Amino acid sequence: MIWEGLTDRGICEELKDPARNGHRKVEELVAHFSEDKLVGWGWNPGPGRSPVPMPREELAAAVKKWVSSGAACPAE
Numbered sequence: 001m002i003w004e005g006l007t008d009r010g011i012c013e014e015l016k017d018p019a020r021n022g023h024r025k026v027e028e029l030v031a032h033f034s035e036d037k038l039v040g041w042g043w044n045p046g047p048g049r050s051p052v053p054m055p056r057e058e059l060a061a062a063v064k065k066w067v068s069s070g071a072a073c074p075a076e
Contacts, residue, residue: 012073026071034060 003011014020015029024032033039034056042052052059 007076008074009076012071016071016073026067030060030064030067033063 003014006014016026018024021029022032040056043056045051
């Protein structure tokens with residue numbers, strides 16, 4: 001996973017950087033996390049792999065809340 005070893009701030013900065021997030025605006029991340037088929041694979045990854053440990057709807061709601069509140073990154 002590309003986020004392995006990153007801090008919460010590092011993940012946040014990567015999500016907000018169009019050069020590293022698929023050229024998306026922050027507002028477009030909501031649809032990406034809630035509708036993208038490749039992202040959805042994380043909840044049904046196939047035999048021998050563990051799915052994402054939280055429901056996709058919960059993740060999408062958290063991303064939406066983060067974006068609507070200004071998408072601030074946490075301090076280091």
